[in-house]
Amino acid sequence: MKSRLLIVLMAMMVTAAVGDQLKVTGQTREGTFTGFDDNRFEFQTTKGRYVKDHGARVTKLELANPQQKATYQTADSPKEETAILKGYDKKKFIFQLKDGKELQVPLAKMKMIMPLGEDAVDAGAGGENAELAGGNYPIPRVNLQNFTGTAPAQQAVIEKFTAAKKAYDEFVTASGTMVREMDKLQGARREELLNKLRTRKMDEQPFKNALRAAYKEFKNAFADADDGGGADKPDAGAKEQPVAKEQPAAKEQPAAKEPFSAKDLTKMGRPKK
Numbered sequence: 001m002k003s004r005l006l007i008v009l010m011a012m013m014v015t016a017a018v019g020d021q022l023k024v025t026g027q028t029r030e031g032t033f034t035g036f037d038d039n040r041f042e043f044q045t046t047k048g049r050y051v052k053d054h055g056a057r058v059t060k061l062e063l064a065n066p067q068q069k070a071t072y073q074t075a076d077s078p079k080e081e082t083a084i085l086k087g088y089d090k091k092k093f094i095f096q097l098k099d100g101k102e103l104q105v106p107l108a109k110m111k112m113i114m115p116l117g118e119d120a121v122d123a124g125a126g127g128e129n130a131e132l133a134g135g136n137y138p139i140p141r142v143n144l145q146n147f148t149g150t151a152p153a154q155q156a157v158i159e160k161f162t163a164a165k166k167a168y169d170e171f172v173t174a175s176g177t178m179v180r181e182m183d184k185l186q187g188a189r190r191e192e193l194l195n196k197l198r199t200r201k202m203d204e205q206p207f208k209n210a211l212r213a214a215y216k217e218f219k220n221a222f223a224d225a226d227d228g229g230g231a232d233k234p235d236a237g238a239k240e241q242p243v244a245k246e247q248p249a250a251k252e253q254p255a256a257k258e259p260f261s262a263k264d265l266t267k268m269g270r271p272k273k
Helices: 002-018 127-133 152-183 187-221 262-269
Strands: 020-024 027-037 040-045 050-054 058-062 069-074 081-089 092-096 102-106 110-115
Touching (some): 020 040, 027 050, 027 187, 069 092, 152 187
Antiparallel strands (some): 020 027, 020 058, 058 081, 069 110, 081 092
């Protein structure tokens, strides 16, 4: 019994250490799945770099967290939905809906996927009121300590992302404070504060959109070459081939003389008078 439990624990530890796995033609990436957009899988490697792989090259996505929530949008509906992302296999994304049913979305119909963080900052609320205080964080966790000593352009992107994150965090934190206050009230005062929170939830959307946009720009700034399915960006790892020097034009050779004619030979053979 103990040996069996030990095997299970070791398997769990290995899975946690490996993280997510993205199987691309000819290789397997290990790290964190960070989204899907413009027909490309977005992935952060264990070295901290962001890479994009065209959907045509990806064969499978295995997630370390079997309860990974994500928002997604398909070609069939403009509305964003939230569900548990189970993975990707055989050209289909696999989701688990709230009612426990499985949903499979073909690659050709998927427009966008954004994995969600665990919890909104200091939401301070649970149950039916948790969503009023932010719910799941709109982007995956980012450790900015991995992105120090960058170029000025990249530093500007970090500052923009940090500002957008700070604005969203402060807004949601204030919502969490209001939720905690509401939970202490009853009657008309509670209903009044609840209505304010519902309005505030709509006001939260611009902060969320700004954070997502800044996160997308952040990933692009620290992305390795996009394979593009074969090509819309050069490979950053490939060495630039030297341009061949133009060879000087070959000197024009004098035309070969025509062989002597019979008349010339006759002249040459005549004795001088």
